[in-house]
Amino acid sequence: MLAAAKYVGAALPLIGVDGASRRIKNMFFHKFYSTALPSSSLNLPDFALNALKVFQNVLSDRSEISNYLRGKSGVYCWVNLITGKYYIGSAVDLSNRVNDYYQESYYESRSNTIIVRSILKYGLSNFALVILEFTDKDNLLSREDHFILTLKPEYNILQNAKNSMGYKHTPESIEKIRESSSGRTHSLEARQLMSVAAKARMTEAAIEKMSGAGNPFYGKTHSEETKAKLSEAAKTWFKNNNTGFAVEVLDLENNTTTVYRSINEAARSINIYASSLSNWEKKHSTGTKAPYKGRYIFTIKRP
Numbered sequence: 001m002l003a004a005a006k007y008v009g010a011a012l013p014l015i016g017v018d019g020a021s022r023r024i025k026n027m028f029f030h031k032f033y034s035t036a037l038p039s040s041s042l043n044l045p046d047f048a049l050n051a052l053k054v055f056q057n058v059l060s061d062r063s064e065i066s067n068y069l070r071g072k073s074g075v076y077c078w079v080n081l082i083t084g085k086y087y088i089g090s091a092v093d094l095s096n097r098v099n100d101y102y103q104e105s106y107y108e109s110r111s112n113t114i115i116v117r118s119i120l121k122y123g124l125s126n127f128a129l130v131i132l133e134f135t136d137k138d139n140l141l142s143r144e145d146h147f148i149l150t151l152k153p154e155y156n157i158l159q160n161a162k163n164s165m166g167y168k169h170t171p172e173s174i175e176k177i178r179e180s181s182s183g184r185t186h187s188l189e190a191r192q193l194m195s196v197a198a199k200a201r202m203t204e205a206a207i208e209k210m211s212g213a214g215n216p217f218y219g220k221t222h223s224e225e226t227k228a229k230l231s232e233a234a235k236t237w238f239k240n241n242n243t244g245f246a247v248e249v250l251d252l253e254n255n256t257t258t259v260y261r262s263i264n265e266a267a268r269s270i271n272i273y274a275s276s277l278s279n280w281e282k283k284h285s286t287g288t289k290a291p292y293k294g295r296y297i298f299t300i301k302r303p
Contacts, residue, residue, distance in 0.1 A: 043084045047151055048077075048130050055129040056081070062102060065129060069094035074134040075144050077153070078115060081126050087115040087155035090144035092137055092254065098129065110271070115155045247277070250297040263300065270296060 048054050053068065055061045072094050078101075079086040091097035100106040101124065110116045119127060135143045148156055222230070247266035249258050260266035267274040272292075281298045284290065291297055 043081045044079055044128060044130075045084065045086060045151070047132075048079065048128070051077075052131045052133065054131075057125075058101075058127060058129050059125050065098060066095050069098060069131070071095070072134050073137055073140055075132040075140075075147050077130040077132055077147075077151075078119075078155070079128045079130055080118060080122060080155075081128055082122055083118075085118070085154040086130075086151075087118075088132070088144065088147050088151065088153045090140050092140065094131075094134075113271075114157065118155060246301040248299040248301065250299075251295060252291055252297065253295050266298070 044054070055065055058065065073090075073092045074094055075088065075090045076094060076098065077086050077088045089097070101119070107116055107120065111120070132147055133143055245263060247260045247263055249260065249266050249270070250256075251258070258266075258269070260269065263274045263277055267277045277292075277298055278300070280292050281300050
């Protein structure tokens, strides 16, 4: 039985962020560093009462949180004090993981994850940090699975910490949404594929508007030359982006190797684009391999 949680802090003082850029400050200063109390300071889930510790003032208690978690591994939870929704994660180094949420770069690189979007919307001052359990590294994922399956957090993408093949993800892989696509461009054939997918999501009325005379290409046909170019481009794209090969991912930070069934599956597990993984592997197919983002080595098992 876990000891009753100790609640830390009662006020939410305004603090600044060392080194935060003007752009980030302008984007969410009033939300991220809001001094306003949440609409209900009691909007904590029942399980928080049995947690190891609850920090309700994560801005002013940053140093205390860091000291409390230093050198420990375990399972943590971010709770939205306004909506009551929460996110559960685990880390080999809890202090470093939680510290990510105070870093500008983390919000830029993870802006498409549900928990980050929620923090940007409501402000970190309206979130509580709940420490559910300290555990050794060997039991980390099984304990994370236990809490996710039992408590069913709304902010988590997966309902367990394992992939579909039974291989265990690293602690970071539960946070799964793809990286921001800022500055990314797509080829003509890729845009055509996305267009098909988008059209499948349209309502019948929208499709009708885009069909027949409403379609700007209505009554027109591609020339044989254009058709041949499109066909060749599509073949080249699929050849270079075939995701049906098994992929071995070496995580230098955790010294673990995980094998995934496809490039897409491997890319999703570490929150990157499949094309980013494929391009890195092609670039480093010969010679010394510089780790991707200083951490990962990919090996695509082509026949």
